[in-house]
Amino acid sequence: MRYRLRRLAHRPPSSTSSSPTPLLSRTETGEGRRSFPSDGLPPQNSASTRRSPSPSRKEAATARNAHLNCPLSSGGRGSGPSRSYLTCEVIAGVAKVHPTVRVLNRGPGPPPGIALIKLIQGEWRGAGVSRVPKLVTVRLRPSGGIKTWLRGRKLADSLAASWLLGYLVYRVYERLCRRLDVERVLRPVLPGNHPFEKKPDNLEPWETRGCVMPDAVELVVDGDVSAEEVARIARETVEDVLEDVLKRGRETPWRCHNVSLYEPLEDWWERTSGRSAARVELPPGLIQVSAAVVDLEEPDDEEAYREAVRRVASLVGTRAEVMDARGSGGQPCSVCGTYPTVGDREFWEELSERLPPQLLKRWEGGFERLCAACLLKRYFGTHVIRSWYLEKISWIPSTAEVAITPVKVGILNRWEELKDDGGFREAALGFLREVLPEQLRQIAHYLRCVKEVDRAGELEEAAKDLKRDRLEPEGLPEDVRKELHRLTPKAPRLDEELGDVEDSLIEVLLCVEGRFWYDPEAPGGLRELLEAGDLENLYTPYYALLKLDGDRMGELFSRDPETTRGASRATIEFGLKAMRIVHGHYGVLLYCGGDDVFAALPLHTALDCAFELEETFRESLKKWKGTCSAGLAVVHHLHPLRDAIDLAYRLEKRAKEAGRNRLAVGLYRRNAPERVAVLKWEADGKRPWGLLFELADLVSRRAAYHLPRDWWEGWWEELDEPKNLLRSLLGYVALRHRGEGADEGEIVGLVERIAEVVGKAGPEDGDPGAEVGRALEIALELRSECPAGGNGG
Ligand SMILES: [Zn+2]
Structure with a gap:
């Protein structure tokens, strides 16, 4: 066991971090505050109990750590805020975990005089230490961010990754609540479960909430707590959970298998013991733990809170570093392509013969070879998660399964x-x-x-x-x-x-x-x-990935403590509803951090589902006039999942760039150029995307060929009455290619409404006409792909 300390960067003390504390402004007494038993030990729960011989190792490491001349140890006190990386290696039975912990310290505490002043005011509750409330923020970020973390070959990989992350955050939150003198939880505020309303033991079990969990924990803590202590608690929790997942994967037989998949791995480890690769080593920095502690003299003062959040943001940063392990030898993983694979070629060849193809893909000339992180997600993560929660779902559907759902639902309905x-x-x-x-x-x-x-x-x-x-x-x-x-x-x-x-x-x-x-x-x-069965119009090899994200959520979460609390509660409630909405549309919720949703959906419900999610989001956050942006990527079920995830995330970004509060739809056909259009969710109380899909229902697919690409490009701004031109052109094409039995009056009416909303629906800059042209093309192509789909009307 060894700790290595690397100092990556130093920041000069910023002016904000050492601003004078308003000494006499604090008038509130400590009444009404309750705190958790801070004995430190969580209940006897396998997921959070440290197994031997870890404690002794940890103590030894802490002792060693104290000798190091760095801001983590006492030597750093008074030297101002600094950034350090602490990499620790824990050999946990079979696993070697290297969470990288970024510890951030606020630097010098308030001068000792404050304690005296507080005593005079009757507020002093500490013995010689300043008891200034602190804003404690912990963020867990997978290497490369959520998008990279969710990458997988199967939907099950992504789902397992998401669950694992949500579970890690939940455990960190729970343990911080137990160990620190928490005055107020700012987020996550779990519905019906404010830790002050119930004892921590009665926290709603994480299992019932699925993967709905933000990536950050924000607490107001009463009294003296350091960033390194917070980071240590978080880091230990991460280690414990990962260790526990590996252990459970080893001990419990797979539900559908009655045999441990660990067996072949065990065999291999035994055979190769003594060889360098004979261990599952999680890549360094796989889960990055950031912790920041800043003074919050007046927890209810908006300005002080905003300042504290700003300081936290400057300390913690917003982007996850990518811990690239390529180049450390070995083949890159065939699932994520980032980390080297566990074991050697023969190992995977043997494993792929022993395991069914559903679990380990074998294709011509090759077989899947996973890195430790992907192994954790597929074998251990999926397995453990299933035993926790997914009792009802016997199997996590594949992309093909999602794509064929319209036909299956059609058969069932009829x-x-x-x-x-x-x-x-x-x-x-x-x-x-x-x-x-x-x-x-x-x-x-x-x-x-x-x-x-x-x-x-x-x-x-x-x-x-x-x-x-x-x-x-x-x-x-x-x-x-x-x-x-x-x-x-x-x-x-x-x-x-x-x-x-x-x-x-x-x-x-x-x-x-x-x-x-x-x-x-x-x-x-x-x-x-x-x-x-008259089902042709439901048959499609395509499905959709939906990424939806709240707009300006960072701003909302930095206004004042009560807003943060309220918004946290509202977003988590939205997340829980989102889970049901996605499920109700025959989709799979792959990730939900509260205000962001990522789901796989069959084509016939994708647009309806997006609309319902948007409406629910707006409703949940109406107090703050919250809006959201989304990307809906329509991809072939054989399209590599990790690229498809990128496409959906890119579309969502595009919707944000076009001015937020918009839906970007992208059609990625095989052997065809991509089609992307961004329109507002709503304009004049109507859904422009819905109107275009309605029009596509009445028009034959040939119309798409008569809408040359970028038809309206550049015209829009030249015209005095652009919507008149749009009405004429669109009307002409639509009527000329009227679908069988389509009513002329209906087409004219729709074209009229589209022309009316389009100027208000397009991107903030650019050409709304061109956007509508592209959107109609997408609608026509999607309709020809899956004509019986909904349109959110
Ligand atoms: Zn991998």
Whole structure:
């Protein structure tokens, strides 16, 4: 165990940090304050209990640390604010964790005289130390920021990353509340759970709130606390949690597997012990902990609070550094591409043979090779999270699953009508006979991998029978059907709705995994099924990633303590609603820090979901007239997820740059240039995006070819009455390419309304006409992709 200290940068003492403390202005007494038992030890909980031999190591390290001449130790006192990095390595059983901790100190405390003055005022509660309230801020940032942290090959990777981060913050928050003399929690204010209303032991379990958690904790702490102490508590918590996740992953069998995935890793470690790579070492600086403590003489004084927040921001910074571990030898991870992989080539080759393809992808000429961070997310994170919370969701859907959801929902919604349709039943059985044997075989392979040999045998027999047409998919034995059900990803909510339907055909049909719906091997059966069920207009290989973020939230969180508290409560309540909204639209909520939401959605509900989220956001923050911006990236389900995440984040940024309070939609077709348009959520009480999608419903797709790109580019400002021109041009094209059975009057009315709002809907600078042209193109293309989608109207 060793601690290394590196001093990266020094800042000269800033004028603000040493501004004189208003000595006599503090009049409030300490009454009404209650504090936590600050004994320091959290309850006996495996997630937060330090295991031996860590304490002794820690003590030793602390002792060593004290010798070092740096601002973290006593030598730094009085030398002004400074920035240091403390890198510590903890060998925690199997893991070597290196959280990088940035410790920031405010520098000199108030002069000793203050204690005396306070005594005279009857406010002194300390013994010789200044008891000035402090604003304590801790921020947890993954290396490279949230976007990088969420990167993965599977949606499950991203979800696990998000949960892990939320859980870390929650634990840090909880432990700080226990250990410090907390006067007031500014954020996160968890609904119904103000620590003063309930004992910390009764904090609402994190599990029930899902991943909704901001990345920062802000507390007003009464009395003397140093940044290094706060950082130490946070850092220890991070270490404990990561260690615990690894441990749990090791001890608990996977829910669906009855076998520990840790086994092959264990084997490998044993075989290779003595070799340098024989450990899972989390990359250095994977989770960066920043802590700042500044004096807050008057917690209720707005100006003092603003000043304190400004000081914290200048200390903590706003961007996460990227801890790039490339170049330290080894292959880069095939999932994140950032860190070197764990183990060697042979290890992954062997592992990919032992593990089912759902868990570790093997493709022609290669296999997945993960770094320690991605390993933590996929194997340990996903597993532990599932055992905590995702009992209801047997599997986290894949991108293909999200993309095929419109068809599955269509079948479910129209089942009453389809179930008696002989043609549809025949087509459905044909499709199932084509794809089901392969799916059953893959599940059997999976079961064999996890040593459920009997079940695997049953499925293999059923697969053979299906292939020979001896077994009707409808007549699949009960236990085979159950196996299918248990091991197949389904869109959230689909399971609940299926609960009422008593028919094995639909059950089996919905159990066909997303990727089999895109299997080029079964084109005939699929086409017949779609035709017979009139489902073609729901079939699409595309899905959407939605990134939504509150506008100017930083400003809102730095006004005054009560606003911070209120806004924190409101954003977390919004986050909880967002979880339900996304779920209700058959989507997967991948991340939610309160005011920001990141979700994967099927195409037919994506726009409706975005509108509902925006409305809910506005409603939740109406006290402060809060608005939000969002990016909706429509991507192919085979598009690498980590790039797709980047696209959604980029779109959201574009919506902000165009003037905020806007929705940017981007269409990323394969082999086609990207299409992006940004429009306001609302103009004149109407939704411009909704109007354009409505128009796209009435117009044939050919219209898109007659809207040359950048049609209106540059014209807008030249015209006296641009909206008249827009009305004429749009009306001309729309009427000329009127869709079958579309009402002329309706088209004219829509064009009229679009022309009316468009000048108010476009970007703040630039050409609203061109934006509408691009938006209409996107709407037309998306409609041709998934015509039956909603339009938020
Ligand atoms: Zn990785």
